[in-house]
Amino acid sequence: MEVRAKKSPSAGVPIVVGMMGERRPAAGADELLEAVEDVADAVFDGVGFEGKPGQSAVVTTSSRTVVFVGLGDEVDAEGLRAAAGTARKAVDKAEAVATTLHEVDVDGALSAVIEGFGLADYRYQSYLSDPEDRAPLTLEIVGAPKGLKAVAADSASIIDAVALARDLVNTPPRDKAPLDLAQRTTEAASNTSLKVEVWKTERLRKEKMGGMLGVGLGSQRPPCLLTLTHSVRKPKATLAIVGKGITFDSGGLSIKPSNMMETMKADMAGAAAVIGAMIAIAKLGIPVQVTGYAALAENLPGGGAQRPGDVLTARNGKTIEVINTDAEGRLVLADALSLAAESEPDLILDLATLTGACKVALGEKIAGLWSNGKAPTDMVSSAATAAGERVWPMPQPADYWSLIESDIADMRNSSSSRYGSAMAATLLLEQFVGDVPWAHLDIAGPAFVSKAEHYIPKGGTGFGVRTIVELARAMSS
Ligand code: BES
Ligand code: MN
């Protein structure tokens, strides 16, 4: 997407303006409303446009096209981001769009508007025989404030990072074995200052990554750990982010029913968010030391696969009885969290499509947030809010430990009861972070969705990228 400063929209380019409740023009909309007044009301009546969030109405006269987009009465940055996305979808064939939405008086309006247009412009066409040949959108910012260039460049880094995460999630599982993802990430990071490291089987053995090796046993395509490091001089803080990267989750020998397997190429969405966010953080030059870990493995049944009843030793020496091979995310995270904790960062955040139970509890739009303290919860909640991603704090009840007590090992990887199984998972994760402040986002719901909405496409969403970037930004000040 190209962003341009304009005094007035170019001829023939549709202009997007905001409307509040009861069809009251938002800032920057008065003149345009006046210009099309004689036809606007009829169009508004025809499509039931009132100015509510999610609504839009396209009014075309002989001289111009105006896209009215609803903001409601209490708009914030996320409302603008969503409105920009809705507007883009309303004129999705246009190669250029002009807007005054950034004039609405909220903090961060300009970047939210640019992000909304850019994120809505995403399309996944890599596997189409006849992809639509579309020029990237030109966005005209009418009456642009000073400093547009810098804001647009930062927004572009975020839009590109989210698009990369979406692409990785949408990629068919045969084409994204652990080492394929490591390769693609290495290429994507090659023009940044990130240091990329890949631990293959031999190294995983030497480093005692028993969880990752165990999960990878059923696949002919080996697991690997991908590490991305963003180093800065005199960092303001240190942050570790860890992503679950199961490139396909069949359940392993505890095989899933086929309908539950259909979307399991998305089980690496946590890793995809980490990869996208690390590239954005490097491009933005955020003055925080950030290390990203992607724990990549393919969970398949096979002659070499781990069995229910096997016992694994994770990197920190703790043993896990594998009761259910479909509870594999926590096994790879056990190793990656242990490793992350060794460098004692100020905060560890992990992102994982960890449990169906969390998706049942919170649906497709909200991620569950767990932690080992109030400070990590507050940090991640406020970063998510600033980013416009929805998370909700969940309990970490110590007395639920009995759910994963094992007769023969330090713990078991799954509970015999369905009830509280999201908590059983997070109580296990907590065993691997030591005393380091830690938060966990279960993104099973919002990482891959069945329905498109405003700037969010159907399929891979890139959820988490923006929260991670905001978290790093917040830790830098
Ligand atoms: N990857 C799944 C969780 C999942 C389910 C993500 C649906 C997105 C949508 C995870 O590995 C899994 O299989 N979890 C099991 C855990 C159970 C075996 C204890 C689950 O949630 O059923
Ligand atoms: Mn599973």
Ligand code: ZN
């Ligand atoms: Zn999984």
